[in-house]
Amino acid sequence: MVARVTPEFGAFGSPEVSSPGMRFPLPANTFPPLIVSEEDQFELQKLSKEVIHEALDQYDDFRDNGGMLDKTRWRPVKSREGVTAYRDLKMTNLEASRVAPHVKVGSGAITASTKLHGVLAVGTIEGKFNDMMFGLLNSTTEMVKIKSSYTNDKMVDAKVLATIVAPTPQEPAHGLYIKWGVSMGAPALFRKVVRPRDFVYLESLGILNSKPDDRIGYCLIHSLQIQSQLEIYAKGFVDAMGNIHPSIAVSAVADGLMSYDKMVHCGQMKKLNWLLKTKKTVLLDFENSNCVVCSKPAHRSKSCQVCMSTMCARCSVTKKLSFLSQLSRRVSQRSLVFCMRCNLAAFQADALEIASEELLRLNPFDFYEISEGSTSSSTPASPSSSIPPDATREFFG
Numbered sequence: 001m002v003a004r005v006t007p008e009f010g011a012f013g014s015p016e017v018s019s020p021g022m023r024f025p026l027p028a029n030t031f032p033p034l035i036v037s038e039e040d041q042f043e044l045q046k047l048s049k050e051v052i053h054e055a056l057d058q059y060d061d062f063r064d065n066g067g068m069l070d071k072t073r074w075r076p077v078k079s080r081e082g083v084t085a086y087r088d089l090k091m092t093n094l095e096a097s098r099v100a101p102h103v104k105v106g107s108g109a110i111t112a113s114t115k116l117h118g119v120l121a122v123g124t125i126e127g128k129f130n131d132m133m134f135g136l137l138n139s140t141t142e143m144v145k146i147k148s149s150y151t152n153d154k155m156v157d158a159k160v161l162a163t164i165v166a167p168t169p170q171e172p173a174h175g176l177y178i179k180w181g182v183s184m185g186a187p188a189l190f191r192k193v194v195r196p197r198d199f200v201y202l203e204s205l206g207i208l209n210s211k212p213d214d215r216i217g218y219c220l221i222h223s224l225q226i227q228s229q230l231e232i233y234a235k236g237f238v239d240a241m242g243n244i245h246p247s248i249a250v251s252a253v254a255d256g257l258m259s260y261d262k263m264v265h266c267g268q269m270k271k272l273n274w275l276l277k278t279k280k281t282v283l284l285d286f287e288n289s290n291c292v293v294c295s296k297p298a299h300r301s302k303s304c305q306v307c308m309s310t311m312c313a314r315c316s317v318t319k320k321l322s323f324l325s326q327l328s329r330r331v332s333q334r335s336l337v338f339c340m341r342c343n344l345a346a347f348q349a350d351a352l353e354i355a356s357e358e359l360l361r362l363n364p365f366d367f368y369e370i371s372e373g374s375t376s377s378s379t380p381a382s383p384s385s386s387i388p389p390d391a392t393r394e395f396f397g
Helices: 038-064 093-099 129-136 141-151 246-257 260-278 340-348 351-360 391-396
Strands: 002-004 017-019 022-024 074-080 083-088 110-112 119-123 155-165 175-183 197-211 214-226 316-325 331-339
Touching: 038 155, 038 175, 038 197, 038 214, 074 119, 129 141, 129 197, 129 214, 141 155, 260 316, 260 340, 260 351, 316 340, 331 340
Parallel strands: 002 214
Antiparallel strands: 017 022, 074 083, 083 119, 110 214, 155 175, 175 197, 197 214, 316 331
């Protein structure tokens, strides 16, 4: 068994744990779904394979050496039921960078932590190989909690943020996930001064057949920093003038300081406004009854407001966009339907490049204006009079 682990996590069966301003476990809907692009998924699978192969090479060296460790390098930390943990006294920066390379996934969305201390656990335990792999398998948030209740690992909250490779009935002990967990791993003596720590990490599970009748199970747990999760530090001051109670004024300011998630939504919708105006295409001369995304027959089909292609209900998304009246300058909102590909194209577009394009236009409000006579069912932006480039090639390479 080869395993790489981060600090211990803990049990959900314990009472709620409080940290200043926060109580665990958090509500189930605290985190929105984590969208992992195909490029990021590829890079994370590559990272997983590299770290696992590095560990397997070291494991082979350990076995070739008769299971003996260099005592000048490895200092015993603690022992428990046939397993001893050692601290690496000579881990170099070069070795740390090989074990946990600084990874830029896609546009720098995910990086790997490089502040490492080497710890190695070796020994033997009683049990069956398949039982251990079944115990390690926790592909959903619910199963993470069940595992934690059995192992008493001091985890006080956790969530499976994304599944990159899902287990199958043919390979149940195989998967790759991005998970979040909160550890209450500090000794009881220090829990008043050491707060719960949370981690976002990559977890990979699998079985390798290195030799006939020689199975090696692995469980990789690798800390990640997801830079698409924005850290907010906002400070405000309030003068509760008049007869307003200070608590009401403070609450109002707090609401304002906590509203930055709405700014992200605003930026994403403005990118859809931009795509709607600048990438509008015309309908082709022939009708295609198949969905442009999944290629399946599109019953009760709709047309994407950007590429005008036919799409099925499963491959469409409805967004409420804001528009300016050309004459009254009033703002109105319209619910428009987009195919998943055009929605993804807007999501991945560089927002500051679009902001620059807005400023360079003679009419900086061009992306948002509609005529007075437009109805809620009409297309806010008119199709180009010229034959446009193929939408698929234009948006998605």
